[in-house]
Amino acid sequence: NAGVTQTPKFRVLKTGQSMTLLCAQDMNHEYMYWYRQDPGMGLRLIHYSVGEGTTAKGEVPDGYNVSRLKKQNFLLGLESAAPSQTSVYFCASSSTSGVQETQYFGPGTRLLVL
């Protein structure tokens, strides 16, 4: 049981390049989330998904797109990377039984945009 995994661990992009970050969970969780973490800013929600085929915007969605084609995977896309998107990206997942349940985080992806 690997929990929440993220690919890649680290990536360097040039401004304007595109990339996709992959999050996978093996806990059969319905909910999945993408956060970014910047120094002194805590974690901020980018997008989230409450089930396969559904996504919603979080606090800072601009410049990102997401897809949830399979229950266990949640993809975060950057179509045209900008230096402001240099950050550490964390994926998380949680189950639900009608109340908020614990969110489990992946190990993070460090992205540097030059």
Next chain:
Amino acid sequence: GENVEQHPSTLSVQEGDSAVIKCTYSDSASNYFPWYKQELGKRPQLIIDIRSNVGEKKDQRIAVTLNKTAKHFSLHITETQPEDSAVYFCAASMGWGGGADGLTFGKGTHLIIQP
């Protein structure tokens, strides 16, 4: 949307003393309040959480208190140890069934345990 304020940003305590970190939130609809510990270069790890139907919860040396009227909650760590040194984040969520909307985090407290 929800706004979570966390204080202090840095807290230095002597080993064995207690540490208290405080958070306030803005949305009275929030009803779930977790605390995460994050060591350098690692992922956030849940250490304790509380829901709005209780006022206090304890787990060994860690406790959380919630005052819904004042919209604030606090983390208490007693008998601090060197391994408690880390960044601690509070968070809030409405989290009602049918659509968990993610967590709103505070900006973090860097806890330093002095030997």
